[in-house]
Amino acid sequence: MSPLIVLTLLTLASADYWSERAKLVNSDSSHAIGSSIVLTEKEQQVNKVLMSHKLKEYDDGFTDPHSFLPSIHFFKSKSGIEASPVFDFIRKLPKGASLHSHDTALVSFDYLYNLTYRENLYGCVVKNRLQLHFFDKKTSGECEWELVEDLRSQNSSFDMFLKSQLSIIVDDPTTEYPSITEVWNRFMDTFGTVFGLVTHRPVFQDYFYQSLKELREDNVMYLEFRGLLPQVYELNGTTYDHMGVTKLYIETLEQFKRDYPDFHGARFIFAPSRNVDNRTVEDYVSITKELKQSFPEFIAGFDLVGQEDRGKPLIDFIPQLLELAETDTKFFFHAAETDWCGTSTDMNLFDAILLNTTRIGHGFGIVKHPKILEEVKKRKIALEISPISNQVLKLVDDLRNHPGAFLVNSGFPVVITCDDPSFWGAKALSYDWYLAFMGFASREGDLRMLKQLALNSLHFSVMREEEKCDALATWEEQWEEFLDIVLAGNTISVNQIL
Amino acid sequence: MSPLIVLTLLTLASADYWSERAKLVNSDSSHAIGSSIVLTEKEQQVNKVLMSHKLKEYDDGFTDPHSFLPSIHFFKSKSGIEASPVFDFIRKLPKGASLHSHDTALVSFDYLYNLTYRENLYGCVVKNRLQLHFFDKKTSGECEWELVEDLRSQNSSFDMFLKSQLSIIVDDPTTEYPSITEVWNRFMDTFGTVFGLVTHRPVFQDYFYQSLKELREDNVMYLEFRGLLPQVYELNGTTYDHMGVTKLYIETLEQFKRDYPDFHGARFIFAPSRNVDNRTVEDYVSITKELKQSFPEFIAGFDLVGQEDRGKPLIDFIPQLLELAETDTKFFFHAAETDWCGTSTDMNLFDAILLNTTRIGHGFGIVKHPKILEEVKKRKIALEISPISNQVLKLVDDLRNHPGAFLVNSGFPVVITCDDPSFWGAKALSYDWYLAFMGFASREGDLRMLKQLALNSLHFSVMREEEKCDALATWEEQWEEFLDIVLAGNTISVNQIL
Numbered sequence: 001m002s003p004l005i006v007l008t009l010l011t012l013a014s015a016d017y018w019s020e021r022a023k024l025v026n027s028d029s030s031h032a033i034g035s036s037i038v039l040t041e042k043e044q045q046v047n048k049v050l051m052s053h054k055l056k057e058y059d060d061g062f063t064d065p066h067s068f069l070p071s072i073h074f075f076k077s078k079s080g081i082e083a084s085p086v087f088d089f090i091r092k093l094p095k096g097a098s099l100h101s102h103d104t105a106l107v108s109f110d111y112l113y114n115l116t117y118r119e120n121l122y123g124c125v126v127k128n129r130l131q132l133h134f135f136d137k138k139t140s141g142e143c144e145w146e147l148v149e150d151l152r153s154q155n156s157s158f159d160m161f162l163k164s165q166l167s168i169i170v171d172d173p174t175t176e177y178p179s180i181t182e183v184w185n186r187f188m189d190t191f192g193t194v195f196g197l198v199t200h201r202p203v204f205q206d207y208f209y210q211s212l213k214e215l216r217e218d219n220v221m222y223l224e225f226r227g228l229l230p231q232v233y234e235l236n237g238t239t240y241d242h243m244g245v246t247k248l249y250i251e252t253l254e255q256f257k258r259d260y261p262d263f264h265g266a267r268f269i270f271a272p273s274r275n276v277d278n279r280t281v282e283d284y285v286s287i288t289k290e291l292k293q294s295f296p297e298f299i300a301g302f303d304l305v306g307q308e309d310r311g312k313p314l315i316d317f318i319p320q321l322l323e324l325a326e327t328d329t330k331f332f333f334h335a336a337e338t339d340w341c342g343t344s345t346d347m348n349l350f351d352a353i354l355l356n357t358t359r360i361g362h363g364f365g366i367v368k369h370p371k372i373l374e375e376v377k378k379r380k381i382a383l384e385i386s387p388i389s390n391q392v393l394k395l396v397d398d399l400r401n402h403p404g405a406f407l408v409n410s411g412f413p414v415v416i417t418c419d420d421p422s423f424w425g426a427k428a429l430s431y432d433w434y435l436a437f438m439g440f441a442s443r444e445g446d447l448r449m450l451k452q453l454a455l456n457s458l459h460f461s462v463m464r465e466e467e468k469c470d471a472l473a474t475w476e477e478q479w480e481e482f483l484d485i486v487l488a489g490n491t492i493s494v495n496q497i498l
Numbered sequence: 499m500s501p502l503i504v505l506t507l508l509t510l511a512s513a514d515y516w517s518e519r520a521k522l523v524n525s526d527s528s529h530a531i532g533s534s535i536v537l538t539e540k541e542q543q544v545n546k547v548l549m550s551h552k553l554k555e556y557d558d559g560f561t562d563p564h565s566f567l568p569s570i571h572f573f574k575s576k577s578g579i580e581a582s583p584v585f586d587f588i589r590k591l592p593k594g595a596s597l598h599s600h601d602t603a604l605v606s607f608d609y610l611y612n613l614t615y616r617e618n619l620y621g622c623v624v625k626n627r628l629q630l631h632f633f634d635k636k637t638s639g640e641c642e643w644e645l646v647e648d649l650r651s652q653n654s655s656f657d658m659f660l661k662s663q664l665s666i667i668v669d670d671p672t673t674e675y676p677s678i679t680e681v682w683n684r685f686m687d688t689f690g691t692v693f694g695l696v697t698h699r700p701v702f703q704d705y706f707y708q709s710l711k712e713l714r715e716d717n718v719m720y721l722e723f724r725g726l727l728p729q730v731y732e733l734n735g736t737t738y739d740h741m742g743v744t745k746l747y748i749e750t751l752e753q754f755k756r757d758y759p760d761f762h763g764a765r766f767i768f769a770p771s772r773n774v775d776n777r778t779v780e781d782y783v784s785i786t787k788e789l790k791q792s793f794p795e796f797i798a799g800f801d802l803v804g805q806e807d808r809g810k811p812l813i814d815f816i817p818q819l820l821e822l823a824e825t826d827t828k829f830f831f832h833a834a835e836t837d838w839c840g841t842s843t844d845m846n847l848f849d850a851i852l853l854n855t856t857r858i859g860h861g862f863g864i865v866k867h868p869k870i871l872e873e874v875k876k877r878k879i880a881l882e883i884s885p886i887s888n889q890v891l892k893l894v895d896d897l898r899n900h901p902g903a904f905l906v907n908s909g910f911p912v913v914i915t916c917d918d919p920s921f922w923g924a925k926a927l928s929y930d931w932y933l934a935f936m937g938f939a940s941r942e943g944d945l946r947m948l949k950q951l952a953l954n955s956l957h958f959s960v961m962r963e964e965e966k967c968d969a970l971a972t973w974e975e976q977w978e979e980f981l982d983i984v985l986a987g988n989t990i991s992v993n994q995i996l
Binding site for chain 1 (some may be wrong): 512516518519522523525526528529538560562563564599625672676677678679685703707807816819820837838839840841848849852865866869870873893894895896903904907908909939940941942943967
């Protein structure tokens with residue numbers, strides 16, 4: 001062959017090459033969450049704004065990996081996130097629903113801390129941990145309770161100690177939490193400290209009201225949250241059991257909806273401790289039935305909580321859970337919140353699926369189970385992914401290695417959730433959304449992904465069909481408004497101007 | 499319904515439940531690498547030995563996560579691995595072929611270090627890095643070369659400095675390598691220091707001979723390795739170009755095969771730097787053609803090397819690579835050795851596939867590309883997975899989060915490889931095999947996985963068909979012998995008794 005012919009052939013081959021390449025790249029990205037969305041012209045303009053910010057941040061990270069926020073521990077990345085224009089964009093974006101968070105870790109840390117300035121709050125230290133409780137007068141018993149007000153005025157270091165007891169935030173998480181064990185101990189201890197503070201009836205209701213308010217301010221319109229239904233108390237000794245506590249939630253929710261009619265409501269998943277015996281689970285079953293019967297609108301279903309690696313797996317409670325399933329109770333099981341593979345923890349995935357779970361909490365280990373991946377996709381069982389929680393609770397360091405990256409790029413049914421923002425200094429949903437968008441998605445992942453995540457959150461909620469339609473209609477209005485705000489360069493949040 | 503009927507129904511439902519569960523679990527594990535293998539009775543007995551050790555280690559880790567070796571940095575876990583009975587088992591197991599390692603980082607650190615005791619070795623320090631070179635007499639030029647022997651006797655701290663220059667091992671990798679940038683700088687510098695030491699002709703041949711010996715002692719029977727074909731020199735000034743150097747490899751290999759007739763050979767992948775211009779890649783093309791023509795048996799194909807995130811991507815060299823493809827050159831491209839998604843680095847996957855790559859080096863980012871996953875499975879393109887390399891070069895901390903866990907459990911075509919064992923204190927293949935077996939596989943993953951990995955390594959090699967048959971026949975003999983050794987409780991390695 002003459003050199004000229006060779007050259008021509010190569011040029012032809014080369015032309016083919018580029019068209020084949022474009023096909024392959026398109027085929028790959030067509031699997032990602034949101035890829036089926038076709039953006040309107042207005043959305044395309046807004047997308048340009050978003051992507052100009054995202055690509056700058058992403059490419060700066062590629063050039064200098066130190067600066068890339070999803071690869072940094074949240075305790076260290078938080079201020080950087082708050083300075084990011086992408087975060088600002090996401091805060092303003094109407095995000096739909098928040099579908100995985102826990103009753104006593106819902107509000108922002110600042111609000112939680114400010115609750116300790118309330119009157120009649122007493123503290124005492126048991127085994128190096130602060131306990132908090134409201135009393136109408138000085139009380140002693142197992143513990144020498146002292147007024148927090150006095151402790152604060154008498155000891156200048158008390159306040160720092162108090163703050164340390166209300167979150168798991170530390171200066172150097174790598175050293176202080178060498179493994180999942182230490183961070184989970186601290187995490188559970190924090191729930192313990194917060195308990196007596198937030199189960200005082202007036203605080204309990206204010207706390208829940210504030211949780212809704214913070215979500216709404218973060219442009220979230222609907223909530224499904226998990227809770228233990230702990231006993232709530234008045235100063236006078238009156239207490240509320242599971243039924244009474246549920247009523248308190250509903251009252252507060254109704255008040256909130258009166259104050260903010262654009263908020264689309266909340267539902268509750270009864271999620272008591274998994275670290276119990278079978279007899280206790282039988283009690284859970286009875287309580288759930290009673291709750292469902294009395295509050296069919298508010299009660300979404302059932303789950304079990306606590307560190308999976310150490311608690312009892314679902315397999316221990318199959319007869320009880322089957323009985324509950326018979327009553328059409330929806331399940332929202334935590335499963336595979338773990339790095340292990342083939343242990344009781346990730347095997348929870350199998351029981352969750354067999355028990356026909358409506359969604360899966362975390363499902364971190366799902367990528368190691370091909371059949372479960374297939375089932376989840378086929379049956380459209382949403383995975384509730386909480387990037388910050390998984391990072392700070394030591395499942396993964398660099399969020400680019402989070403299984404969410406696989407799930408998002410392969411189009412699995414995913415919703416982004418916040419778990420326990422209170423305890424690590426986050427607030428509502430936007431921090432997790434930011435990290436999912438920057439850390440899980442491809443460099444090219446754009447507004448379509450964010451839009452799909454918002455739509456997913458409504459779609460995978462357990463709102464009734466007519467509620468969903470209503471919510472979607474409101475969301476679409478908010479979305480249009482949001483697009484206008486971005487194009488106008490306006491920095492006011494959607495809800496602030498409603 | 500009477501309580502009795504309800505109870506009976508539940509018992510029935512429960513029975514169904516357990517059979518459905520067994521089906522789901524089996525269906526899930528039937529995807530894993532090796533799951534199609536049916537173990538013989540003898541293998542089942544050996545498997546029991548293996549699993550008794552594995553389950554103890556695995557379950558101890560589940561109880562105390564601090565102790566689980568795949569989640570610890572290799573610099574800290576190495577001694578623990580060496581004490582593991584699972585590691586001992588894997589060392590003895592005939593592992594087939596080693597398919598991804600680099601010319602000047604093949605041997606164990608101890609052997610490399612001992613080379614610095616050879617006569618006529620000179621050192622000098624340029625920009626804080628030690629350079630090494632053999633000269634027949636003291637030489638000066640840009641550098642003040644001094645005999646290593648003198649430096650060693652004159653300065654008690656020299657030896658420690660020297661050792662630090664021959665590997666990337668440090669006491670505290672978290673602090674000393676805050677990001678991929680620092681560790682890659684040190685890694686590339688280490689290649690620089692080693693260069694003048696190992697390109698002296700007698701050392702060059704001894705080094706390669708020793709590499710083969712260490713593989714054989716590790717019960718590996720065949721090698722495909724990548725190299726730059728650097729200029730090799732004699733003390734008298736004679737030098738060897740790419741053709742001469744290839745001849746040196748072949749001579750050494752022939753000698754090794756004469757000494758150890760059970761070793762099944764080696765092939766070479768020409769893999770020069772990716773950080774070059776198009777003109778240089780044109781030269782690579784010419785060199786590759788020349789090599790293939792002269793040494794059709796020894797030359798396996800072509801690749802490009804260097805930190806992908808910083809070097810040139812394949813897309814920059816398409817016309818040149820298409821020209822090479824026309825000559826039926828096999829490609830073994832590094833691709834997606836990265837945490838990023840949608841950058842030039844992981845997009846190398848697309849070009850590797852379009853250029854019909856025979857295997858993929860690393861492919862760490864492949865899990866974020868569903869279409870590429872599909873193609874790799876369909877076309878049976880093996881992924882060369884190097885767990886330790888990816889950990890120490892900062893792609894992932896806890897190997898349970900390595901994409902290998904997904905790939906192994908979903909039955910992708912995987913081979914376990916060692917990359918540059920010299921520089922991180924590993925040796926041959928067993929350390930990486932151990933970490934893949936303990937860190938990637940499920941708790942239940944057993945001898946079938948290990949057997950499949952060995953078979954994969956031979957199957958995905960580029961031996962000719964008749965060579966493969968020969969190699970497989972030898973491997974099967976070794977395997978039988980290995981089974982007998984395990985059952986006899988014998989601790990002698992297979993090759994030691996041949």
